[in-house]
Amino acid sequence: MTVRTGLFSALFLCVGLPALVVAQNSELPLQQGETAQAATQKLVQLLQSPDASLHDKAVACKRLALFADKSAVPVLAKLLTDEKLSHYARFALEPIPDPAVDAALRTALKQVKGRLLVGVINSIGQRQDAGAIGDLKQLLSDSDPQVAAAAAAALGRIGTPATAAILKKELTDASAAQRAAAADACLACAETLLKKGQKNEAIALYDAVRQANLLTHQRVAGTFGAIRARGADGVALIRDLLSSKEKAFFGVALRAARELGGKAAAQALLQALKTTSPERKAKVILALGDIGGPGVREAIVKAAKGGPKIVQDAAVRSLRKVGDVSVLPVLLDLAIGDDAQLAETAVGTLEVLPGQEVDEAIRQRLATADNESLPVLIDLAGRRRIASATDLVLKAADSSDSRVRLAAVKALGEILPVEKLDVLWQRAVAARSAEEKAVARQALQAACIRAVDRDACVKQLSGYFDQAPTDAKIYLLELLSAVGGETALKTVAQAARSSDEQIQDAATRVLGGWMSPDAAPVLLELAQSLSSKKYRIRSLRGCIRIVRQLDFSLKDRLAMCRKIMQAAERKDEKKLVLQILSRNASPEALEEAISYMADRDIRADAAWNAVGIGERIVHAHPKAVAAAMQKLLDAGFKGSLAARARALLERAK
Amino acid sequence: MTSQKSKWSRRRFLATAAKASAVFAVPQIVPDRALGKSGTVAPSERVVMGGLGIGRRGGYDLGIFLQQPDVQFVAICDARRERREAVKAMADKTYGNKDCKMYDNMGDYLARTDIDATLIATGDRWHTMASILVAKSGKDIYCEKPCSMTIAESRALADTIKRYGRVYQAGTQRRNIDNFILAIDLVHSGKLGKLHTVHANTLNPRTTQDWLPAEPEPPKSEVDWDWWLGPAPWRPFNRRYIQGGWRGFFDFHGGGILEWGAHTVDLCQWAAQADDTAPVEYEPQGNHIICRYANGVKLVMRDTGWLGLGTCSVRFEGDEGWVETGDSGKMMLGPGKLRAEHRVVTMVGTNPVNHIRDFLNCVKTRGIPKSNAQVTAQSHVACHCAYIAWQLGRRVKFDPVKEEFLGDDEANRMRSRAMREPYRI
DSSP, rough: BBOOHHHHOOOOHHOOOOOOOOOOSSSSOOOOTOOHHHHHHHHHHHHOOSSHHHHHHHHHHHHHHHOOOOOGGGHHHHHTTOOHHHHHHHHHTTTTOSHHHHHHHHHHHHTOOOHHHHHHHHHHHHHTOGGGGGHHHHHTOSSSHHHHHHHHHHHHOOOOHHHHHHHHHHHHSSHHHHHHHHHHHHHHHHHHHHHOOOOOHHHHHHHHHHHHOOOHHHHHHHHHHHHHHHGGGGGGHHHHHHHHHHHHHHHHHHHHHHHOHHHHHHHHHHHHTSOOHHHHHHHHHHEEEEOTTTTTTHEEEEEESSSSSSHHHHHHHHHEEEOOOGHHHHHHHHHSSOOHHHHHHHHHHHHOOHHHHHHHHHHHHHOOOTTTHHHHHHHHHTTTTTEEEEEEEEEEOSSSSSSHHHHHHHHHHHHHOOOGHHHHHHHHHOOOOHHHHHHHHHHHHHHHHHHHHHHHHHHHHHHTTTTTTTTHHHHHHHHHHHSSSHHHHHHHHHHTTSHHHHHHHHHHHHHOOOOSHHHHHHHHHHHHHOHHHHHHHHHHHHHHHHHHHBBBHHHHHHHHHHHHHHOOOOOOHHHHHHHHHHHHHHHHHHHHHHGGGGGGGHHHHHHHHHHHHHHHHHTTOHHHHHHHHHHHHTTTHHHHHHHHHHHHHHHHH | OTTTTTTTTTHHHHHHHHHHTTTTTSSSSSOOOHHHHOOOOOOOOOEEEESSSHHHHHHHHHHHHHHHHHEEEEEEOOEEEEEEEEHHHHHHEEEEEEETEEEEEEEHHHOOOSSOOOEOOOOOHHHHHHHHHHHHOEEEEHHHHHHHOSSSHHHHHHHHHHHHHEEEEEEEEEGGGGHHHHHHHHTTTTTSSSEEEEEEOOOOOBBBBOOOOOOOOOOTTOOOOHHHHHSOOOOOOOHHHIIIIITTTTOOOOOHHHHHHHHHHHHHHHHHHHTTTSSSSEEEEEEEEEOOTTTOEEEEEEESSSSSOOSSSSSETTTTTTEEOTTTTTEEESGGGGGGGGGOOSTTTTTTTHHHHHHHHHHHHOOOOOHHHHHHHHHHHHHHHHHHHHTTTTOOOETTTTTTTOOHHHHHHHHHHOTTTOOOO
16 A cells, blocks of 8 residues: 555645646646645645654645745755755755745755755755855865765856856865866856856866866866867867877867867868878768868768778768768779678668769669679669669569579569569569578568559559468468558458468458557457457457557547457456556546446456546546446445545545 | 758668668777777777666666677676676676676766766666766766656756766667658658648656555665665655666656657657757647647647557658658558658667667767757657646646746746755756
8 A cells, every 4th residue: 555645635625715726637736726825834734743744744845846935934944954854845945936945055054964964055056046155165175075075066056256266276275086076066167157158267167177187087078168168269179189199088079079060170180180090080080971061071082992991981981971972983882892891881871872863873883783793783773762773673683693683672672663563472472592582572561561552552462362372372461461551451351251271360360460440340340250269369359459559539449348348258358458448547438447347257357447547537537436436336345446446435525 | 940960861861770780780980800800899999888777678778788899898886786686697698707896886886987888777766867977977878768857857967968078878769760760751851741740659647646655674785775766755665666666656757758758759859850949838638748849840749549550659740741650660651652752670669779889889989879968858858848737737838948937937846856965966
């Protein structure tokens, strides 16, 4: 049994003031009939009550956070010293927009220690209370390092030139741990200053961090900030860092260059290409690809043409972003070259290179290619869906070279028009090898699902059905399912009545996974009429899946639930229907669940289901829940079920 | 509204994901063969990783990280002993050694300077806090979703990641899965005409303020309850929470809008080229939230009425056509002429392999991954606004620049929650 809001619920229910707001979905906001003032008063009383539980007080604080005014502050302030409730008090106080909260938190600085003090400091920081700067400055030298670090963080959040000066001093004067805390605070402070337009002060703070005696990652963060704050002037720093021996600083230069972008950043990277190691050159090239700009494409093409492979690979990848038709020759050479890995990368880039000229160039190469380069070019024709290459690919599908043939069959899936599906069907049924058959079947699926005229496609596929061997028929049923539509549904439903066990098995399985709601009545009908019990149950379960998951109005869904209940032969399926009701928790679903209590098979299940639904909707529909629970209790249920129903009835009332 | 990816063509989207998928076993930037060191990756190109709070989903992610030849997983930090031991066993088995170190406190883990990146898969209550602490310790982050508990956490997350120049990838892997990418590119390329509505599959938003009954706290060496709670408000221990039963509790869980909206609203934001903003209006209708962007595009968050294409479905509607897709990889398009754009996709929406590869490549090149902190923060802000509207049971208006609700003090006060001491953002 969970701990629920008891006393506080009773308190807000007896307020009895005119409704100002309607909040149905959560117990935290003001509820119907509550005003902020009255609710605050009641909750403050609750916090002072010795009879209220810790949970009730916790929830009261969470509620006060949403609407309390300064009248709640004195009582909440007292709780700041309470080990269990200090955080909850801050939860309530932090969002209250009144200076009384700041005063209370400052007072508490002298009343608490350790973790609670850290919490109070954090809340001061969160509220950016500039009036607390003096107190926080003193706490920087607290003997508790967590307190000192919290004070630094709060000063950072407040973010004024005064706090910047204090924190900057900490960077040089404090212990290593406190320097780290101060550095973090400086970074936050600099950001705030930057947002306020105090750019020079922010730059000074970033520079102080990057030059301080700190761990590398903090100096890196300071450097990153220093570049960003300087804007275009930060490129000089990027240029220096690109030759840094430290990996982290080289990395931040790449990151900053991407963020700043523009001609100057690109020029800094281009300059670095001339002197850096191949490993770094590869990374610089990828960054250049992200930035682009004058001279970038040319430099990348040059790198793609030759040199260390790692650099070539990066260059070919970068051309996906900055390449155009002019880079086609170098990419095509690599794509049909001897290096398989570079060829694969080049094909990936060629696939995405923009422009119809690229399509035409590939088609032209295809027309004159030898068997070595044909598979790659055919693959590209498929990936890019180059329709003008269809005849060439069709010709290649009859090649005696199996690599060429397989590439062609696969590519046809992407470019073959519906009226020529026969080419793939023949191979899907009787290819020269099992591998080719599998490729042909995948290609045929690809061709069918992109058929603009779905009915024409289904008609063509259905035409193959009668003459096809059993395994091909099963494949066809799956294909029809992937294509979908009314005609396909009719064809598969007909197959579900086949006298061939294998076909019936495949058809009922395929129908069970159908993707549109119109399959539900078809499956229901099969569930009531098939002679095989196994397939009746499968059909009903398929119907249940569709009714549970797909698009029905609540009214239609519940109507289908009733029909399924009537058709169900077993308790298992009836219980699945109850799950549909749970997923659609509503007064109507609740009424439905109550009505199923008349079914002896699932009497108790339906009652539990009704209680579950009732608990979820009682906030919004108390009357419907009360009526349903009363019916449930009248039906004579006992034990824990009745206890939960009674509790729910009480809540509803 | 703009999108960092909007200038890309469909082919670019497809190829990026397809390549990541095809070469996931080979690091994108420094292939083994390119280094001339077949079978090994140079130490300078290896990503040394640790994990924080690895449970079921985290274990799935970790399994994929461990398959990457350029990853060396060396440490696990968790509030639960059994989880620490399970993850260590998983890593040690992969490497055939006993080197994975277990940490029962975060300070020692964060102090390690040899770790480049951290996989975070704690419960929701810890995601932002852990990401911020890890970023501040100089490590990159792959963090499971939902990534924040409040609007304020979302903003703090994005600001901190930017401040420290870290690489951050939210576990919203659908940004790197082909069918979702293709659907979005149909929008961006204008194939659907003028976009007017995007739909995101969300779940029931409800959470509760209830507490489970108090049980005796286990020894700290088994379960450190105080650490497990982290920045969330204190409550008495109950074993159900730590066994995955924390979902549905307001203090620990963002409810059904955040649970799936972290994925699907995020995709809608991308589709609407709204990665740098959020809707300006939110109206709850039952469990559905109808939202509107400043340019008039409607975002519908709903938990019913989908075509059955799998969990986490999305649907985009323009004045010339529509597309719907989900985790099955299947896709439906209309009218008929749009079906010509259809492609077969076999990867399911829950598979993070491309996404993890995207992250690792960015760690090494200091690039910006698809689900970076900025876009993640924005989509989470949209989800939080919707959740707030739903809790209040009324329409709210929002200024995405100031991140303030207009004329609704109660809603504004729900933008942040004070963290339990000693935590802060």
